[in-house]
Amino acid sequence: MANPTDVLHPLPPGTESTPLPDRFTFPFYYRPHTLAVAAAEDLQAHLRSDKSWDADFGLDADGTGRQGKMFGVLVVAHGDEELSYLAAYSGKLADSNHLPGFVPPVYDLLDERGFYRSGESEINAVTLELEALQANPAYIRAKQLLETTRLEAEQELQxxxxxxxxxKQRRREAREAAADLSPTELEALEKRLAAESIRQSYGLKDLKRALEHRVQLAEEDVSRYEIAISRTEKRRREMSAALQDRIFTEYAFLNAEGQTRGLGSIFSETVFGVPPAGAGECAAPKLLQYAFIHGLRPIALAEFWWGQSPGSEIRQHGHYYPACKGKCEPILSHMLQGLEVDENPLLVNPARGKTLRIVYEDDDLLVIDKPHEFLSVPGKHIQDSVYQRIRGQYPEATGPLVVHRLDMSTSGLLLVTKRKEVHKQLQRQFFRRSVEKRYQALVVGAVAGTEGFIDLPLRGDLDDRPRQIVCSDHGKAARTRWKVVEATGGNTRVDLWPVTGRTHQLRVHCAHPEGLGAAIVGDDLYGQPDDRLCLHAAWIAFVHPTSRERMAFESSVPF
Known part of the structure; x- marks a missing residue:
């Protein structure tokens, strides 16, 4: 166990008069507190300096090397309310769970003295025993003999x-040729042919029994070895399951109230029922665990990515990120009990006080200009949405109403219908991709080139919903056309035409290194938070389902 003096770092000069936050950081949606930013910048300065351990994070001049790593800092109060900070990294770093200046893991699976290493050694010994049984020359010869015996038996039987x-054919021919025989000769022939038929029939049955017995003896010989192999495999499975159960029990997490829960107990209440790989190894659980064990009071938390982005998910060097949902949310929900935590901003209705502007209306449909931070349809916790507002304003309207959706944070043009039949016809146009849409985005920094296409298949991040990742194996095709409008204020304004309509398609295609490599300003999932997400559905064109006229509408970009 690391000594607190080895991992407690002083906050940088100039932070002495910084007011403390009223409550602890809500880790799944936040902007880092000033104190946490100061701690993170101090840790980043250390990561840039000479260290006793080596990891390049893929920041070499040629961009090669291993990918980056998520780090975390936790500002804590101790003693006479003196402030310091703790640092942690997710998983292992430089092939180690223990590096100078960082808190240790909650449970160290690499500890040679721990039960995991002991149990792993016992399982490895059984594995070697199993491999020896499977490689036994006598077993291999028995299997080969069985295969040969089966083959020879089948050939002999054939x-x-x-x-x-x-x-049978000869006897048929003999009967056909016996037309001139006398009755006595014919009777003698029939007796001889019948006796021959019976003799051959019994001979075939006797041979079949003999061959089956020979194969059975060979199978029994192989079975003796395979029973031993099966028992050893079962013993290894049971040992592995018992070791896993013990990990889930003893890999335990404290909370602010001093209560402890094991990994298995925490994840038993989730959809999957068992912990995903790597659960508990992220920075935030390590930091809180260490603070609770040593009586340190958590003040503020921040996690940031350092280094080259992974190939699939989007991580920007030096950017702050919330804790992941799949691995961390169940654990942190337990660990934060007893702390006063900031409210979840996702539970606050962002559309309160905002109005929907109607751009066009007739008896069949509406074209709505949706503000940013306004749901298209009701969410899990918030009902206020375009759907709810239109339903209240047009109670006689039938059908699903909303034809397509915009992300809550995206502003711009949205089609809404008043009749179910009109909704079906417009949806058919979307399915056929005959509806044309143009978005405009303000992205961070410069963009290489002036126009082009982005082809990056997307799927949901199973460990961190609602984030999307690029996945060539299981992702759905996603294609976007883009064109630079202008460079402005150090950023770039681009027009975007989505050919497909995947979740977060434009946001990922802008931010990913193989896309534009420039996150949209204000993108709190794939870039950095700001006053708003600078993505606007600026233009839409479609064929009116009733008049059959082509209609086009444009909305001025509000940023």
Whole structure:
């Protein structure tokens, strides 16, 4: 266990008069407090300096090397309310769970003295035993003999069946040629042919029994070895399951109230029922665990990515990120009990006080100009949405109403219908991709080139919903056309035409290194938070379902 003096770092000069936050950081949606930013910048300065351990984070001049790593800082109060900070990294770093200046893991699976290493050694010994059984020359010879015996038996049986078949044909020909025989001769022939048929039939049955017995003896010989192999495999499975259960029990987490829960207990209440790989190894659980064990009071938390982005998910060097949902949310929900935590901003209705502007209306449909931070349809916790507002304003309207959706944070043009039949016809146009849409985005920094196409398949991040990741194996095709409008204020304004309509498609295609490599300003999922997400559905064109006229509408970009 690391000594607190080894991992407690002083906050940088100039932070002495910084007011403390009223409550602890809500880790799944936040802007880092000033104190946490100061701590993170101090840690980043250390990561840039000479260290006793080596990791390049993929920041070499040629961009090669291993990918980056998520780090975390936790500002804590101790003693006479003196402030310091703790630092942690997710998983292992430089092939180690223990590096100078960082808190240790909640449970160290690499500890040679721990039960995991002991149990792993016992399982490895059984694995070696199993491999020896499987590689036993006598077992291999027995299997080869069984295969040969089966093959020879089948061949011998096939030859006998052919002899029986040939005998049957000869007897048929003998009967056909016996037309001139006397009754006595014919009777003698029939007796001889019948005796021959019976003899061959019994001979085939006797041969079949003999061959089956020979194969059975070979199978029994192989079975003796395979029973031993099966028992050893079962023993290894049971040992592995018992070790896993013990990990889930003893890999335990404290909370602010001093209560402890094991990993298995925490995840038993989730959809999957068992912990995902790597659960509990992220920075935030490590930091809080260390603070609770040593009586340190958590003040503020921040996690940031350092280094080259992974190939699939989007992580920007030096950017702050919330804790992941799949691995961390169940654990942190337990660990934060007893702390006063900031409210979840996602539970606050962002559309309160905002109005919907109607751009066009007739008896069939509406074209709505949706503000940013306004749901298209009701969410899990918030009902206020375009759907709810239109339903209240037009109670006689039928059908699903909303034809397509915009992300809550995206502003711009949205189609809404008043009749179910009109909704179906417009949806058909979307399915056929005959509806044309143009978005405008303000992205961070410069963009290489002036126009082009982005083809990056997308799927949901199973460990961190609602984030999307690029995945060539299981992702759905996603294609976007883009064109630079202008460079402005150090950023770039681009027009975007989505050919497909995947979740977060434009946001990921802008931010990903193989896309524009420039996150949209204000993108709190794939870039950095700001006053708003600078993405606007600026233009839409479609064929009116009733008049059959092509209609186009444009909305001025509000940023």
């Amino acid at each position: 030859r006998e069946r052919q002899l029986v078949k040939a005998g």
